[in-house]
Amino acid sequence: MKKLKIKTGDTVRVIAGDHKGSEGKILKLFRSKEKAIVEGVNVVKRHTKPNAQNPQGGIVEKEASIHVSNLSLLTPNGETTRVGYQMNGENKERISLKTKEVI
DSSP: OOOOSOOTTOEEEEOSSTTTTOEEEEEEEETTTTEEEETTSSEEEEEEOOOSSOSSOEEEEEEOEEEGGGEEEEOTTSOEEOEEEEEETTEEEEEETTTOOBO
16 A cells, blocks of 8 residues: 555645545545545535435435545645655654645
């Protein structure tokens, strides 16, 4: 599995594809597939059969996964940045390569 530089809970912006420019928080990461589910991005409609949780059935909207190469981490100022690492004593910290701040 490849090491990903983004984590669950990070705020990201889509930088390529149909949803370019939209932002959201990462809900789930799939490291083996290098994909992520981002809140409010790439929403698809899923037709579901009636079941115990949803006795009515019907059309449900949910987020689909998007490749991590199409995502860029946002700084607290709202600008995109790449992620680097630095050692602080014994601790390894993620830093913004644009502003050199600890993320």
